[in-house]
Amino acid sequence: MNSDEQSAEWSVVPSDIGPLLLAATGTGLVSVIFHAGPPVREKALGQLRTRLGAEPVQTPGSARLAEPIRQLAAYFAGGLKEFTLPLDWSLTSGFHREVLRELASGVPYGTVVGYGDLAARVGQPGAAQAVGAAMGSNPLPVVVPCHRVVESDGGLGGFGGGLETKRQLLALEGVLPQPLF
Template sequence: MNSNGQFEQAPQEPGRVVWAVVGSDIGPLLLAATDQGLVNVVFHADEALRDRALRGLAARLGAEPTPARPGETGPLAEPIRQLEAYFAGELRAFELPLDWTLSSGFNRQVLRELEATVPYGTVVGYGDLAERVGQPRAAQAVGAAMGSNPLPVVVPCHRVVESDGGLGGFGGGLETKRKLLALEGVLPQPLF
């Protein structure tokens, strides 16, 4: 109890953060998870990008990420299994606990709406998604929310497109977005 007669909260210990890099049809993906769930997916996870992403996670989560031990992926076992099934065309909906720590406010609201209401094989426009969250004039803000998505693929920001049918932007690059949409049958498979 403090001098004002109120109970003080004990300082919260940073949680465990485990990471692994896994191969996929769109290149290496860095996956990171806490005890609450999958917290981050990073595209094109070569060594330099991986190290930069891990430093950023340490700063934002207050815990030093540790590599998953081979064969002991802990909180990453199910995300890895489901991502492999997704890329094999065997999984249409991820059922994973997600840690939303890296997203907040409007961005989190938009990303949660996207995850809940835009299924495999469909797309939604930026403006349509803005309307769904009650902000019909916030299409650009929806675009910013997609760019801030800490959980791409699992929270399918690749399914958000321009109202005229254009692909729009994508943090993983437009070729990656094309491949993901082709995998889901929205676009034809690339010829090369």
């Protein structure tokens, strides 16, 4: 990977679930960070710097981020059901990457899947807890829809962005009723 592909451009954008930090390399969208206020943003940028080996650069109006920003806005407006973005999978590997790729391609908008079912889809039927760990380390939430993974008994399970954020995303997709307030 050349240095241009590995360098990351980032921006914070508003969304219905709070500010999101988006980062993209020359390969594609590499990171989506929830609740991207100053403390979260600084921590996330430090992690990107370490993981990518390059200083992330804030670039409002970045060509790399224009399409991710457009598609996320359309998603939150209810008009986009499937993201069609180039993704940079370099922040995940092995089993986690395999699970996240299956999630991205095999669990469409408005549906959910159980942790155990997702484990079985990647040939590891006993690995529900490992699927949970993969969801927790997902560098591309919303776009790679870890909010669609739930417990087999119907419980929401965990979520890196917080359970209220998971509820909001599932309500947006029509899986849960919209909150009354």
